[in-house]
Amino acid sequence: MIQNFLKRLQIICSLFASRIMVSAFCATLTGSVLFLSTSMAVAETYPSRPIKLIVPYAPGGNTDIIARIFSQKLSERVGQPVVIDNRGGASGTIGVGIAAKSINDGYTIVIGDVGSLVVANHAIPSRPYDTIKDLAPIGLISTVSILVTVHPKSTFSNFEELLKSARANPGKISFGTAGIGSPSHMAMELLQSMTNVNFMHVPFKGGTQGVTALIGEQIDFLVDGTAFGQAKAGRLKPIAVTGPRLPALPNTPGIGENTKGYEFTNWFGFLAPVGTPADVITRLNDEFKQIAALPEIRDRLSGLGFAARQSTPQEFADHIKSETEKISQIVKSANIKFD
DSSP, rough: OOOHHHHHHHHHHHHTTTTTTHHHHHHHHHHHHHHHEEEEEEHHOOSSOOEEEEESSTTTSSSHHHHHHHHHHHHHHHOOOOOEEEEEOOOHHHHHHHTTOOSSSSSSEEEEEEIIIHHHHHTTTTTSOOOOHEEEEEEEEEEEEEEEEEEESOOOOSHHHHHHHHHHHHTEEEEEEEEEEEHHHHHHHHHHHHHHHHOEEEEESHHHHHHOOOOOOOTTTEEGGHHHHHHHTSSSEEESSSSSSSSBBBTTOOOOGTTTTTOEEEHHHEEEEEOOOHHHHHHHHHHHHHHHOOOOHHHHHHTTTOEEOOHHHHHHHHHHHHHHHHHHHHHHHTTTOOO
């Protein structure tokens, strides 16, 4: 259609070629239409080659699992390979930094979470990117309430008993997390500030170490989603979640059900380097929203303890900003040191 219009426009312009101003106008108009034609052609053919999806953590973790679920389905839908590139290290900031500095043509995207996109602002001031300035949000795709588990032999049968014991024994009831500044740590700092309860934080180098410590009864309870499989298998006892109840563990209450106003969830979303064409962002957002709406994807995520989410790029950008303010307040009120 556009090509036919161009031919007709060129014929009309040739009739008035003797008039300099009209000729110049025609040249400009023709160039504009050509530019529009090229832009539309690019939009229609994207993607025409493999897309690289950077996962800023090691294989096997929650972020990696979600990335692989969505990448497989995205590849099927767009007819191009989506190649996972795990770039772990420095709490996710190495991988996100690589993505932020990549060519902004839509062929490099990254999956981020509250740790790499928000907590990193405080934990790693020297990180090679600014989340707001250097990255273009594509969409929020999943959230997860963080699981609280105890040893099966624990005397604590619910989270209220933990709170009661901690009030009576300040600083003596221990909880493990995946490390200082982890979402689990932030969740507990928020809870302590709201309830005026003082637990003893035991940070580990990853959730797996925390699970091992809890199984060995070295800590009183663990706040980390890594324990989900152990809880489902009955090797650990789930007593609470930090946000809404998990469909896979419907009898495990949210802490906020008794502590009004409390909620903390981890979340995951896709982003691209800033400057990525708007039509590409729109295309990817539409694909991810449709993927998240698929019953098979929702069921698969639910079985792993996650909830599928859909958002526009702007809604995801607003979410990142609100979470940035929330985490900043937690860090300040708790006087958290990231040494």
